[in-house]
Amino acid sequence: MDAKALRRFVGVEEAVRVQSPWTVEEWMCREDVVDNKELLLVRATMEPHREHPFHTHPTREEIIYVISGRAEQWVGREKRVLGPGEMAFVPKGEVHGTYNPHDEPLVFLAILSPANAAEPGIVDVSGEESWSSLRG
Numbered sequence: 001m002d003a004k005a006l007r008r009f010v011g012v013e014e015a016v017r018v019q020s021p022w023t024v025e026e027w028m029c030r031e032d033v034v035d036n037k038e039l040l041l042v043r044a045t046m047e048p049h050r051e052h053p054f055h056t057h058p059t060r061e062e063i064i065y066v067i068s069g070r071a072e073q074w075v076g077r078e079k080r081v082l083g084p085g086e087m088a089f090v091p092k093g094e095v096h097g098t099y100n101p102h103d104e105p106l107v108f109l110a111i112l113s114p115a116n117a118a119e120p121g122i123v124d125v126s127g128e129e130s131w132s133s134l135r136g
Contacts, residue, residue, distance in 0.1 A: 006035075007033070007034050007035070008034075010028045010029065010033055010034060012026065014028075014033065015027055015028045015033070015043070016030070016032060016033055022044075022046060022050060022051065022052035022098075023044035023045055023046045023050070023052065024044070024045045025042050025043070025044050026042065026043040026044075026045075027040075027041070027042050028041050028042070028043060029041035029115075030042075030115060031115060031116075036115055037114070037115055037116050038113055038114050038115055038116075039111065039112070039113050039114075039115055040060075040110075040111065040112040040113070040115045041109060041110070041111050042109070042110050043067075043107065043108075043109055044107070044108055044109075044110055045105055045106070045107050046069075046071075046098070046100045046105065046106040046107075046108075047100070047105055048100060048102060048103050048104060048105060049100065049101060049102075049103075050100050051097065051098065051099040051100065052097060052098045052099075053097050053099075053124070053126035053131075054074065054095050054096070054097040054124075054125050054126040054131040054132075054134070055095070055096070055097065055122055055123060055124050055125060055126065056093055056094065056095050056096070056122070056123050056125060057090070057092065057093070057112065057117075057121060057122055057123075058092070058093050058120060058123060059092065059093075059114075059117035059118045059119075059120075059121065060092060060112045060113060060114065060117045060121065061089070061090060061091055061092045061112070061113055062089075062090040062096075062110060062111065062112045062113075063087055063088070063089055063090070063109075063110070063111040063112075064082075064087060064088045064090065064096075064098060064108055064109070064110055065086075065087040065108060065109045065110075065111070066082045066083060066084055066085070066086050066087070066106070066107075066108045067084060067107040067108055067109065068084055068104075068105070068106070068107045069083075069084075069100065069102065069104050069105050069106035069107055069108075070082065070083050070100075070102050070104075070106065071098050071099070071100060071106050071108060072098075072099040072100070072101055073088045073096070073097075073098055073099075074095075074096055074097045074098075074099075074134075074135075075088050075089075075090050075094060075096045076094055076095060076096070077134065095125055095131060097126070097131075099135070
């Protein structure tokens with residue numbers, strides 16, 4: 001049996017680190033880290049004045065939980081500024097976006113389910129009207 005199948009704890013050194021177009025991602029729960037079929041967990045660090053523009057996960061729901069910094073978080077056409085300890089729930093297929101217009105880094109957890117959902121896992125809608133002009 002491989003070590004992944006036995007792993008129940010994941011430290012920072014075991015996370016899979018990826019530089020995405022939006023954030024530095026530290027994947028702590030996904031198929032190549034633990035033997036898991038239902039959950040994805042990524043710790044994301046978004047530098048000041050960066051964004052993960054409007055997109056949707058057609059086959060997954062998501063929780064976004066802020067650890068530090070502040071997020072301009074959109075779920076559908078509703079916007080909130082989230083601080084540490086606050087979260088947003090994004091239903092399956094709902095358009096959402098995470099923006100950091102602030103001067104400090106934003107660190108948050110994204111928890112998605114199910115891990116083994118059908119593709120596409122993500123669809124960018126940021127160039128479509130009315131999403132492209134929503135933030136002004």
